[in-house]
Amino acid sequence: MFKRFTIALTFASLLATGGAQAAGGEGYVKDHAFSFEGPFGSYDQDQLRRGLKIYTEVCSSCHGMKFVPIRSLGDEGGPHLSKEEVRVYASDYIEVWDQNLNEGEGDYRAAVPADHFPKSGNANAPDLSLMAKARAGFHGPAGTGINQLVKGMGGSEYILSLLTSYTGEEKTSAGVTLYENTAYPGGWISMGAPLEDEYVEFEDGYPNDLQHLAEDISAFLMWTAEPKLNDRKRAGAVGVLILGFLTLLLYFANKALWRPIKYRKD
Template identity: 60%
Template structure:
């Protein structure tokens, strides 16, 4: 068993080192998000700002097809009132076509129907950009020394940090390959990405006024995308904490029970009188 664990660990370290040596991984910053750790929670105001950034900037190219709009009112998440969720669903714009959003299009009337809270966020396929629903989970790679994942294990570095690092990692250098403009990015694997810098200082205005420089905007949208990928994170952590407490209590009770049951046997073995 120990030999198998040793071989598995060596294989993981070897693969991580090989990927690092090949220059496949970029630099990922460690950000102290509020949801990290066993007792972390989502910052509701930050999630609301992230929703605004997604709506104003990201939604033109990226969809959230796995996220129901009604979850915007769930406790522990964005926390919008029900009337605001209905208003948001009604005002969301999307490209109506016979593909991803065909269920939202009334072809007889020739127009798109309004979204309902029971609908998911629209998919966006015409831009050729990836859907962001699970991006924070998909990019929760092995960050840290030689791609070992130690930074992710001990510092909580995951997909949200990658998204933040990607949005803030543009150097300003560009090059053209096969008619496509590529942008140098210190976080993207390989160092060059086809997506132009989506955020900049002051790109989104918040009400009430909040810091809207590149770094704060990147933190807000990264936290929001973490919530889209893990909307039940807080409930899962709470259930896990209760389970650990229960198992700890059960362990103590079993230990005391074991001592009580075997105490007469041990005393008899030592030649001591039974109580």
């Protein structure tokens, strides 16, 4: 009885954590120089478009992005598809549930730009909308958070490392097949390797080895999690310039106000 309870509890824990075995420490996450990093970094439009293609052809079979409106694919700073491209993408690749169809019983229909991406089709597949912000790739040292200050949170690096760190080893635990992954906390994950070399073809002939595919989808998921990153950085740069100018004005105003007192002759 106790053994069956332990197995059931272990299986429930696997589902709750996305299929990882609880044993082991943090996985190894390698730093990567993405174009959007740093105070002046920005998204690479072509990379985001490739990432969208990878998501559509591979990831969308299990994972949803319910917090991402389809119309945002046309936003400047993102994939920046034309209005017609967004409309065609929505109608050709996405179906949404409409409760008003079929005399109120509901039915699926082709999506329109005003709709959101569907939610995950697999109950155990986490939604990817905010995944790059929900995961931290860098920690410490010793709980200080210095790595995050220097390298950033590392959500996109975590996704990149996860997709490229499968060793090919498998095992079964509590009836669940687990795959060894050196980037995943605990070292074992229930999701098999979703990408491999030449899994997706690009019309422009861009390299489609595993490393490049993983980089593209990681950048795309960073955009879905923070679509206004470019605007935020521009606003921040303007704010810093304004504050710097005001600082100079205050400095010279202070000098002018105190000069008669400082240099007066008693």
